[in-house]
Amino acid sequence: MTNSDEFLLAASEILGPKGLTRDTAAMAPWLTDWRGRFTGRALALASPADTGEVSQLVQLCAQHCVPIVPQGGNSGMSGGATPDENGNAVLLSLRRMNAIRELDTGDMTATCEAGVILQTLQEAAADERLRFPLTLGGKGSATIGGLISTNAGGTQVLRHGSMRAQVLGLEAVMPDGAVFDALTPLKKDNRGFDLKQLLIGSEGTLGIVTAATLRLLPEIGERTVCWAGCETIAQARDLLVHCERELGDLMEGFEVMPAHSLAAVLDHLPDARNPLGTKHPWNALIEWVVPRSAETGLAAKVEAVLESALDAGLLTDAAIAANETQADSFWLLRDTIAPAERAIGPAMQHDISVPPAQMARFIEDAVPQVEARFPGTTAVAFGHLGDGNVHFHVLAPKGAAAGLWERTEGKTISMFVHDLVTRWHGSISAEHGIGQMKRDELARLGDPVALALMRRVKNALDPQGLFNPGKLVPVAPGAGSD
Amino acid sequence: MTNSDEFLLAASEILGPKGLTRDTAAMAPWLTDWRGRFTGRALALASPADTGEVSQLVQLCAQHCVPIVPQGGNSGMSGGATPDENGNAVLLSLRRMNAIRELDTGDMTATCEAGVILQTLQEAAADERLRFPLTLGGKGSATIGGLISTNAGGTQVLRHGSMRAQVLGLEAVMPDGAVFDALTPLKKDNRGFDLKQLLIGSEGTLGIVTAATLRLLPEIGERTVCWAGCETIAQARDLLVHCERELGDLMEGFEVMPAHSLAAVLDHLPDARNPLGTKHPWNALIEWVVPRSAETGLAAKVEAVLESALDAGLLTDAAIAANETQADSFWLLRDTIAPAERAIGPAMQHDISVPPAQMARFIEDAVPQVEARFPGTTAVAFGHLGDGNVHFHVLAPKGAAAGLWERTEGKTISMFVHDLVTRWHGSISAEHGIGQMKRDELARLGDPVALALMRRVKNALDPQGLFNPGKLVPVAPGAGSD
Structure with missing residues (x-):
């Protein structure tokens, strides 16, 4: 038997018939990223049922020097979950591990396995009159494990922070197969290095996230969504600052889109209409939210903020959504920019x-x-x-x-x-991560001290280099590209 | 010349006469932690003027194998900034580096050197009608560098998170002398491993924090402080949940103290009085805050929340501070528990x-x-x-x-x-860190996988083991204590 036959036999013993396949048709959908930018090959698709199986599989991979590419909903934006073309890696799907192990209404936390889909968590929280305060376009496919591995953002970061801010505890399988069990609802814990922070956003290159304890919030009481027209992006920025100062604690999202994007969306969605009727160079979509039991009257407050903004010359025109249906229709315009552009x-x-x-x-x-x-x-x-x-x-x-x-x-x-x-002292990846798409750009533009530290941490935790090779970690100068 | 003479000569060339002393009287106050639990010795006290000097000194220490113990305000709770008794380490004070390099009212951020004292930052923010949302008893001596290195907590974590949540960007000198420059006001940045998170809370064992970019918030508009008497701690917990549900977004602190602590404080402060007149087994101190421009009427809302709590049997009696003086007097009771107990x-x-x-x-x-x-x-x-x-x-x-x-x-x-x-699945250090005080307890009780990972990270970033030796990082089994 070759090394790879031996490996596959042992892997199938660990994972059982449901947990391992080499079937081309079954593997195909997961070998190309959803944007169709990257396609790879894999030795097999492994779908472990629990953390113990992940740990055993990782140990086996370490013995046989088989690389592992972890994957959640395959909805990442940077090719971080797509294997390379060598075909020697195992594609490790976390999708079967989709249990919400616990939803604690007292502590307002949920302990989810990596394969739980974002929307499933949102719905489970809503059933308990709670909410999970992170959302994004791919919520129907993005998994908790993927969101943590990429430190995902979305449209509520303004108020609630990105995925990192939602994670209280973490469970991960490390490159030697050890289970790092830091699942906890503790709000404060200063017992040494905060290793979970290192794993969050590391795109599966240091450890495979298998579960997490996430914070939940009380459900929303009332929301007010408004659409404003601005002459310039500078004016939109001033409007943002005004809103932050006047009603910032309740502001959940502040999104902008130029006239070009709105026009593309209106072309793409035949039934949609411009909330303001007239065309403006820039449009702002603003959402305010009050928690459940807080007093009502949010719309009146928002109206006052918008009126003072109009008086101050910070917007040309504005509309407040009259009801939830209209609020959803405002957000649909925002969420359709990407597909509308792709159609162009x-x-x-x-x-x-x-x-x-x-x-x-x-x-x-x-x-x-x-x-x-x-x-x-x-x-x-x-x-x-x-x-x-x-x-x-x-x-x-x-x-x-x-x-x-x-x-x-x-x-x-x-x-x-x-x-x-x-x-401009900015970042080439604000919320989508590095993956394979931006790895060489990070190597080209990143701070050499930071890059050297990343390599050192990678080598310390994954000395064999088997965890998601070719992703994120910039190759050392002179080491060539792999 | 001995190695140490050579080292001292070169160090004094780097740091100048103001930057290095071996004077016993000058060094003494910094060789014992403020609680008087730990006393050490040092080769010299170094007080660099800027990050460049820190970097040069660290390189020199690496060449001569001289350990470095970084220190801020020397107000830590776990002996993390006190050198051991060998006397071979340099005590590195960051107190001279006390410039607020920038206070950006547009982005609402402050870039501070490590030696800036917490209260100084709070006052500088207030001058711009902003605030820094972390405070604690030692604010008059605690430095930004120390607060970051220990991921300090305090009395506003409930709403604003601990020090980690305030840090947008970081500058640190690594054990090879390289300057890790991640000073940035960026709110979102997913360029690889978030190394600053690893440095926050690492107590100077991985890098020496020299500066940070911190988030600020708009100044407070109004605050309402209340004192409630409860029969049991379970009742106080139910009161907390009630307040979180009803007015959680505005709640900034929820502190409890048993009758024993209040009695000790009243004995210790001759002019103080019990806010409720009568004695209760448990007392809760609750603070609510609204941002500047939000509507007023907070006190009425708080009153409604307390009334519904009374109706629900969640408290026995409650008082709302009538003015700022009374609010301060409530907080003084809370802040005096520690000294009152020490007097006993x-x-x-x-x-x-x-x-x-x-x-x-x-x-x-x-x-x-x-x-x-x-x-x-x-x-x-x-x-x-x-x-x-x-x-x-x-x-x-x-x-x-x-x-x-x-x-x-x-x-x-x-x-x-x-x-x-x-x-009880809790933490032996919620907010005070590990230092030297709890290092062996962490080794005894910590998860072996986490401890092994900490050692590996420490060895990767500080292979010579010169950064704050003997602190935080648990010694490997069989390696003996150092």
């Missing part, structure tokens, strides 16, 4: 942050620079202005060949955008 | 957390157990019930010899308390 043609997408106070100036500087340097392109920035994070998309010139354009000019454009962001 | 006699102090929902049952279980097992002692639990964290003090029997008692019976008591906490 190829685009290079960048998930960037700069110091929040400088975002308006950055956009005003970057958009014309990119469009001048790459004639025919359209640069569009939209998203989480409240977090100092926008999705900066550069749409291809009309008629550009999809696929080819991204690999050639697109790559140059991305480097140009990342250079700009770096000059 | 020796005590073993434990800073523990358990799952918040179980804290009442833990106290009901632990207090009689400890008092029965150690006749003559009095067990007292007080503090941050809202965080599931209390200070669990065991007062010596009357007439116990201070010093001797702590070293003999006291040590047995602490092990007993820590065993209890561990059985």
Whole structure:
């Protein structure tokens, strides 16, 4: 028997017939990332039933030097869960581990296995009149394990923080198979290095998250959603600051989109309409929320804030959603930007942050620079202005060949955008992680001290380099690309 | 010249006359921790003026194998900043590096050097109508660097989180002298491992924090402080849950103290009085805060919450502070527990957390157990019930010899308390860190997988073991104590 036959035999003994497959059709959907940017191959698809099986499989992989690529809902944005083309790695799906082990209404925590889908957790919390305060477009497929491994963001970070802020405790299998059990609802714990923080956002390169204890909040009492039209992005930023000062404790989201994005969405959704009727260069979508038992009257407060903003010249026009249906329709416009753009043609997408106070100036500087340097392109920035994070998309010139354009000019454009962001002291990955897509850009632009530390931590915890190889950790200079 | 003479000569060249001393009188105050529990010796006291000098000194120490013990305000609770008795370490004070490099009112951030004193930052923020949302008793001496290195807590963690939650960016000098520069006001940044999280709470064993970018909040508009009397700690816990559900978003602190602690404080402060007049087995101190521009009327809301709590049998009596003076007098009672107890006699102090929902049952279980097992002692639990964290003090029997008692019976008591906490799935250090005081208890009770990971991370980042040796990192089994 070859090494790989021996390995597969032993793996099937650990995982049973439901837990291991080499069937091409069964594996195929999980070997390409959902954006279709990366496709890889795998020795097998492993779907362990519990943490013990993960641990045994990891030990077996260590013995046989088999790399492991962990995967949740396969909805990541940076190719972090797609294996490479060698075909020597096991693709480790956490989707079978989908139990909510405990939902503690007293401590307001949920202990979930890695494969629990975000929407499932949201619904389970709602059944107990609680809520999980993180959401994003892919909530129907994104898993808790994936959200933690990538420190996912979304549209409520402004008030509640990203995934890191929701994690109280963590369980993970380390590269030697040891189970790091730090599942706990403790709010305060200063017993040495906070190792779970190192695992959060490490994209499966240091440990495989198998479960987590997450904080929950009381359910929402009332929400008010408003749409505002602004003349400039600088005005939208001033509006944000005004709203933060006046009613910031209740503000849950502040998203912006330029006229171009709204037009694309309205073309894409035949039944949708512009909330303001008239066209504005910039649009802001703002949501305020009060917890359940707090007093009512939120809409009146929001109205007062918007009126004072109008008086101060911070917006041109604004509409408050009259009911939940209208509120949902406002959010649908926001959530449809990505598919509406994809329908137009190829685009290079960048998930960037700069110091929040400088975002308006950055956009005003970057958009014309990119469009001048790459004639025919359209640069569009939209998203989480409240977090100092926008999705900066550069749409291809009309008629550009999809696929080819991204690999050639697109790559140059991305480097140009990342250079700009770096000059503005920003981040080339605000919320999507590094994966395989941005690994070399991180190596090119990252602080050498930080990069060297990352490599050292990686080598210390995964000396064989078997956990999600080729992702996140920048290769040392001179070591070549793998 | 001996190695140490050579080292001192080179160090004085780097640091200049203001930056290095071996004067016994100048060094003495910094060689004993403020509680007087630990005293050490040092080769010299280094006080660098800037990050560059820290980096040069660290490189020099690496060359000469000289250990470094970083120190801020020397107000830590676990002896983490006190050198050992060998006298071969440099005591590295960050107190000279006390500049607020930038206070950005747009991004609401402050970039502070490690030696900035907490109260100084609070006052600088207030000057700009902002606030820094962390405070604690030692605010007049505790430094930003020390607060970060120990992930300090305090009385506002309930709403704002501990020090970790305030840190956006960090600058640190690593054991090879490299400057890890991650100073940034970015709210979102997923560029690989979040190394700053590893440094926060690592007590100077992995890196020396030299500066940080901290988040600020708008100043307070109005606060309402209330004192409630409860029959049992379980009732106080139910009151907490009620307040969280009804007005949780505005609740900033929820502290408890038993009748014994209040009596000790009233004995200790001749002018103080019991806010309720009558004695209750338990007292709760609750603070609510609204941001500046929010509507007023907080006191009325708090009154409604307290009335419904009274109706539900969750408290016996309650008083709302009529003005700021009275609010301060309520807090003074809370803040005087520690000195009032010290005036009574020796005590073993434990800073523990358990799952918040179980804290009442833990106290009901632990207090009689400890008092029965150690006749003559009095067990007292007080503090941050809202965080599931209390200070669990065991007062010596009357007439116990201070010093001797702590070293003999006291040590047995602490092990007993820590065993209890561990059985309740709690933490033996909720907010005070490990330092030298709890290092061996962490080694005894910590999860072996976590301990092994800590050692591996320590060895990877500080292979010479020169950064704060003997603190925090549990010694491997069989390696002996150092």
